[in-house]
Amino acid sequence: MNLALTTEQHAFRDEMRTFFRTEIPDEIREKVASGAPVDRDDLVVTQRILNTAGLAVPHWPARWGGRDWSAVQRHLWRDEMQLASVPEPLAFNVDMVGPVIAAFGSEEQQARFLPATANLDIWWCQGFSEPGSGSDLASLQTRAVRDGDHYVVDGQKTWTTLAQHADWIFCLVRTNPDAPRKQAGISFLLIDLASPGVTVRPIRLIDGGHEVNEVFFDSVRVPAENLVGEENAGWSYAKFLLGNERTGVTGVGRSKVRLARAKAHAAQVRTGAGTLLDDPLFAARVADLENELLALELTQLRVVAGSAHGKPDPASSLLKLRGSQLQQAVTELMVDVAGPDSLPFDAGDDVASPLWAQRAAPTYLNYRKVSIYSGSSEVQRSIIASSILGL
Numbered sequence: 001m002n003l004a005l006t007t008e009q010h011a012f013r014d015e016m017r018t019f020f021r022t023e024i025p026d027e028i029r030e031k032v033a034s035g036a037p038v039d040r041d042d043l044v045v046t047q048r049i050l051n052t053a054g055l056a057v058p059h060w061p062a063r064w065g066g067r068d069w070s071a072v073q074r075h076l077w078r079d080e081m082q083l084a085s086v087p088e089p090l091a092f093n094v095d096m097v098g099p100v101i102a103a104f105g106s107e108e109q110q111a112r113f114l115p116a117t118a119n120l121d122i123w124w125c126q127g128f129s130e131p132g133s134g135s136d137l138a139s140l141q142t143r144a145v146r147d148g149d150h151y152v153v154d155g156q157k158t159w160t161t162l163a164q165h166a167d168w169i170f171c172l173v174r175t176n177p178d179a180p181r182k183q184a185g186i187s188f189l190l191i192d193l194a195s196p197g198v199t200v201r202p203i204r205l206i207d208g209g210h211e212v213n214e215v216f217f218d219s220v221r222v223p224a225e226n227l228v229g230e231e232n233a234g235w236s237y238a239k240f241l242l243g244n245e246r247t248g249v250t251g252v253g254r255s256k257v258r259l260a261r262a263k264a265h266a267a268q269v270r271t272g273a274g275t276l277l278d279d280p281l282f283a284a285r286v287a288d289l290e291n292e293l294l295a296l297e298l299t300q301l302r303v304v305a306g307s308a309h310g311k312p313d314p315a316s317s318l319l320k321l322r323g324s325q326l327q328q329a330v331t332e333l334m335v336d337v338a339g340p341d342s343l344p345f346d347a348g349d350d351v352a353s354p355l356w357a358q359r360a361a362p363t364y365l366n367y368r369k370v371s372i373y374s375g376s377s378e379v380q381r382s383i384i385a386s387s388i389l390g391l
Helices: 007-023 026-034 040-052 071-083 091-104 107-118 234-245 252-266 280-305 316-342 355-371 377-388
Strands: 124-127 143-147 150-157 168-174 186-192 198-204 210-223
Touching: 007 071, 026 040, 026 252, 026 355, 071 252, 071 280, 091 107, 091 124, 091 168, 091 186, 091 234, 143 168, 150 168, 150 186, 168 234, 186 210, 186 234, 252 280, 252 316, 252 355, 280 316, 316 355, 316 377
Parallel strands: 124 168
Antiparallel strands: 143 150, 150 210, 168 186, 198 210
């Protein structure tokens, strides 16, 4: 098939490229490109700029801010955003709970939550994983018992990303512990994190950051009107959500930006008569990564162009698997470029190690997660084996 963009698609790509590089503050984009911490305010500012321009939730229904774009246009939108180092719209809002509420929520829920969700007036987090229910999500134990016009929720969620910033959490809860199949007794509930009985406790990670949390529910009363869809039908909504979560996780644009940064720093590292970038072995490693990213980019465009009807394509598992591997390879390359300068952590300007090098090791450690979230590499291989290879 012809993978070249049409004249109209080229014009669309250039429109997105110009907007992202001129309308999003340079200091925010530089934070993303350099691996510096991006704070809550940066994400809110960026998403509100995008939402005002109609670029925050293009895949939503038009009545809630969506755009009538093709799959290729949505791909170009996300790709140019990543290439411009623009913080992407908060995935919990725009790729997860928003589409679920738009598809299965009541009219009242849609009117109450969707505009605020698109504009990041409400910051959502995801309450799925539990201490004993990660890969086997259907075994979750958090209970929600109906009590009049409320549910009473007791239990614990873990690895809850950015819950320290969140206003609300969308949760899978067990409403029928006696269901014949464990998937059949689960409901999808929206919970205000300011409710009495909710406790958010940080989990410190190996990279030194506070990105994930534990969330505890102790007899938390949740209005029954916050149930999305039907009681005990939450597993179907969760599968719908996870399909949206896997959109755009290939990260080709992000990897290309990081690889370009690694090359620029390598060109400043003196080795022998030249620089690290002149070293044949290092240059071959860079060329291999560039070729792999190009192959992945073309494969992604082929998959996107072939999904015009919006049906899930099992080939997306190939993209997720290889994209995760390349994101990790690029962050590893940056650590190797930094060398011993990557050892100081958060030491600031008072040491000889430059800030970019100090950030290299924490970024490398943090990116170990990409082969786990949105379906681990093992899960992706199983999908590829069964749905593509027919094994």
